[in-house]
Every structure is written in C-alpha cells, then in structure tokens.
Amino acid sequence: MSEFRELYQEVILDHNRNPRNFGVLEDANRFADGTNPLCGDKVKITLRVEDGKIAAVRFDGMGCAISTASASVMTETLLGKSEEDAQKLFESFHDLITHGSAGEVDKSLGKLKVFGGVSEYPTRIKCAILCWHTMKAALDGSQEPVTTE
Ligand code: ZN
Secondary structure: OOHHHHHHHHHHHHHHHOOOOEOOOOOOOEEEEEEEOOOOEEEEEEEEEEOOEEEEEEEEOOOOHHHHHHHHHHHHHHOOOEHHHHHHHHHHHHHHHHHOOOOOOOHHHHHHHHHHHHHHOHHHHHHHHHHHHHHHHHHHOOOOOEEOO
C-alpha cells in the first residue's frame, strides 16, 4: 500500500469519526441542499458570506464515510476564503477526483489533495463531489436542490 493511500484512508476515517463544522449555521445567508441518490448521501450546506469572504460554513446531513469526510475537509478549507477562491477550488477539486493526482495538482488544495485517491473508485466520485456542488449552488444563490444524477 502506498504512503499516499494510507494518508487517504487516515483522513477519511478521522473526518468521518469527528466531522468538523457539523450542524446548521443559524445566521447563514447562503444555503443549499444536495443528494446523491446513487449512494443515498444527503447534505445541507449553510454559509455566512461577509464582504465576499466565507466567514462561517457548516454542513449537515447523513452520508457514507467519503461524503462526510469530503464535506468536513471542504468546510475546513473554505473558511476565510473569498467566493472567487471557493469557485476555483471547486474546479481544482473536480479535476483532482476525476483525473487523480498523477497530473498537475493545484497547490492551494492543501489537505483536499488526499481525495485524489477517490479517482480510483469511479462510483465514489459522486460521494466526494456532492458537498462541492451543493456549496457552489449555495454561493450561486440557487434555490433548486442539487442532485448528482
Ligand atoms: Zn456516498
């Protein structure tokens, strides 16, 4: 087993057991709901945007280990970022989990890089990307619930 894959499993286990920023943000000014019917993952993203920056972000819902860990690491990463950076991270994360970490990886992804391991399991990609699509919908002010199908 590669060192990278060990790290991937370690991060998934840790964030699934102890999700960061879990719950609903009471004073959110952006929010969206998302579902991944293929796996049964459900996520609610609540954000507070102040002066174009993400001042607070939380996720709620029920899902598999990968969807929970992905949402947990996402909220950690997005805190304090500008809306523009959040959109850029979405693109980079999408590239990473669909193409893996063999290619060029955006350095600003930080801990998110371990999710490159998901690219080896195509059925899990939707689990990992669900929270990101939902976050994007929240920032875009979309009222439609997000679905990966
Ligand atoms: Zn899942």
